[in-house]
Amino acid sequence: MNQFTSPAQPLKRIAESTVRRLSIYLRFLEEFEGRGRATVSSDELARRGGTTSAQVRKDLSVFGSFGKRGLGYSVPELATSLREILGLGREWKVVIIGAGKIGAALAQYHGFRERGFVIVAAYDTNPEKIGGTLEGIAIRDMQSFESDVTRENPDIAVLTIPMHSAQEVLDRVARAGIKAVLNFAPAQLHAPMDMAVKTVNMAMELEGLTFALTNAH
Amino acid sequence: MNQFTSPAQPLKRIAESTVRRLSIYLRFLEEFEGRGRATVSSDELARRGGTTSAQVRKDLSVFGSFGKRGLGYSVPELATSLREILGLGREWKVVIIGAGKIGAALAQYHGFRERGFVIVAAYDTNPEKIGGTLEGIAIRDMQSFESDVTRENPDIAVLTIPMHSAQEVLDRVARAGIKAVLNFAPAQLHAPMDMAVKTVNMAMELEGLTFALTNAH
DNA sequence: GCTAGCTTGTGAATCAATTCACAAGCCCTG
DNA sequence: CAGGGCTTGTGAATTGATTCACAAGCTAGC
Missing domain, CATH: 1.10.10.10 (Winged helix-like DNA-binding domain superfamily/Winged helix DNA-binding domain)
Structure with missing residues (x-):
């Protein structure tokens, strides 16, 4: 070879x-x-x-x-x-679920588009946010999530939602047929085996630091 | 025991x-x-x-x-x-270096204060940002970083800066005597052994997902 | 085209993490 | 206060990841 x-x-x-x-x-x-x-x-x-x-x-x-x-x-x-x-030879469609500050930071993140990730939509349940935009990306009602997914077939869902609703939303994402999730909620999620879930947990990283500081030398 | x-x-x-x-x-x-x-x-x-x-x-x-x-x-x-x-029995002073969108998202992150992390300041080099605030936290000139650190003794530095300046800033943080860093720049940093550095690299997480999607059964 | 100097690719050996499996203890019931 | 039912704590076994070490192969110089 x-x-x-x-x-x-x-x-x-x-x-x-x-x-x-x-x-x-x-x-x-x-x-x-x-x-x-x-x-x-x-x-x-x-x-x-x-x-x-x-x-x-x-x-x-x-x-x-x-x-x-x-x-x-x-x-x-x-x-x-x-x-x-690594599968970077193609374009990947991404949806952001949760139009908060972290969602906004991600939406404007340059490295995203550079590497072939296209954010097609953001979702929220807050009526005051729905219809607005997140760094130029339309914020849609979470109610239309399932039908949008059927139509647009996004590849990856990014979860920037509060911890308590994370598992519930993940289940919805799974049922809708999305097979990859990047999770920013500080929750341990359980997903079907055929799904890839990566969790970025800031609390955990910080605790890794305080542990190191506390137990230093 | x-x-x-x-x-x-x-x-x-x-x-x-x-x-x-x-x-x-x-x-x-x-x-x-x-x-x-x-x-x-x-x-x-x-x-x-x-x-x-x-x-x-x-x-x-x-x-x-x-x-x-x-x-x-x-x-x-x-x-x-x-x-x-885990060293969560006390308060930890945190500085954020880089007053961009990710810095802002972190500054308002609730879980922070809840767990005893107090953000004492944010730093930037952009004159238009210096003197302003990031979610209520004063944005200071990076030039005063060393003297501020000597005075205030923060425990942890969070780096939300572009990749190309990350190593340089880390070196400055190290010289100033801070022993723990949470890095959001997509760079592989080299630090003295007595420092704890955790890197959160979104590009890497996403590539973990696209790899999984590409090589799925 | 032969030799010296590098650098890869990979089995074997080592080191690290996880799982097994079970004796030791604790609580509750009668 | 004895026996049954659980659940911990931990050596031993296993599984997994990293490092070692070296034959194989390529290039360049002469």
């Missing part, structure tokens, strides 16, 4: 940590691409990404063989392969 | 995953506290938290012995112990 030959199926379950690191490598590759650099070694990717060269090579080896011995990796080729592996 | 008898020192390095789960358990305990529930079993905590009862017991056993055999854990006692372990 000299190229990423889209393996028939997930040969083995791929570790989440591996995927996260691929994201990191891709970030550096894009930086190098911008500077017109031709090749990069596993060792350099490792130093930048805070890991080891063996780890970089193991991570990549799960998906194929991308390098040339003695030389390293072609920056544009590896970047293209990683984008393909 | 029948109580959390604050162990002399971190006996062994404690896994980050353990600390994250303690956070989750605490969230459920607080919910139970609110409902006046007296006890809870490792099995119930596990089911709610999406893990196993053995895992719950192992996690807790790192810090002491909190339960009663045959009965389970006292909800208020375990909650108190976990708050103590």
Whole structure:
């Protein structure tokens, strides 16, 4: 295998940590691409990404063989392969549920559109918000959610809603057939197995910090 | 040991995953506290938290012995112990660096003050923002950062700044003596070992989702 | 076209985290 | 106050992730 030959199926379950690191490598590759650099070694990717060269090579080896011995990796080729592996070769339709401050921050986040994520709508239940816009994106009534999803088929739902309604909304999202959710509510959500849910929990991150501060040396 | 008898020192390095789960358990305990529930079993905590009862017991056993055999854990006692372990028994002073939309969303985030985090100031380099307020918090000139830190001794810095300046600002934060950072810039930061840095990287989370969608069965 | 110098790809070894499984304890009932 | 029913705490076993270490392969220089 000299190229990423889209393996028939997930040969083995791929570790989440591996995927996260691929994201990191891709970030550096894009930086190098911008500077017109031709090749990069596993060792350099490792130093930048805070890991080891063996780890970089193991991570990549799960998906194929991308390098040339003695030389390293072609920056544009590896970047293209990683984008393909990570599913960034296409556009993804995103809906934001919850038109609050976090929703607004996300809606205007530049990195979103840059990477092929298109926010098609925002939803809320507050009549004062419905009909307005969130950073230029129409805020719709949550009541029309199911029929909108049927029509527009968004790929990803971003939940920026209060904790107490999070599970209920997730269930609705699941029933509507959306298979990926990015959750900002500080709640542990239970979803069907065929769904991908990532939770960003600020309280948890902060507590990781206070734990470290409290138990320092 | 029948109580959390604050162990002399971190006996062994404690896994980050353990600390994250303690956070989750605490969230459920607080919910139970609110409902006046007296006890809870490792099995119930596990089911709610999406893990196993053995895992719950192992996690807790790192810090002491909190339960009663045959009965389970006292909800208020375990909650108190976990708050103590996680360092939530005191107030923490937080500064936000970068008075943009994400900074604003964080500044108004309720969960912050509720858990003992007090935002003492926001910083920016944009003259149009300096002197204004971010959700009621004064926006100061980044130039006064070092002298302010010397005077006020904040515990935690939250970075909501563009990627390209993130490492530079982190270095400044480190030199100023702050030992904990919550980073929202999509950058891999390198910090001195005695600092705790948590990065929340939305791009990475989204790519975890698109990977899952792309490689779904 | 041969040699020196790198760097990959990958089994094997190590290190870390999770799960198993069960003795030890506690509570309640009668 | 003895027995049954639960549930904890924890070594041992297992599973998973990372690191080691080296043969294989490529490039460049001569």
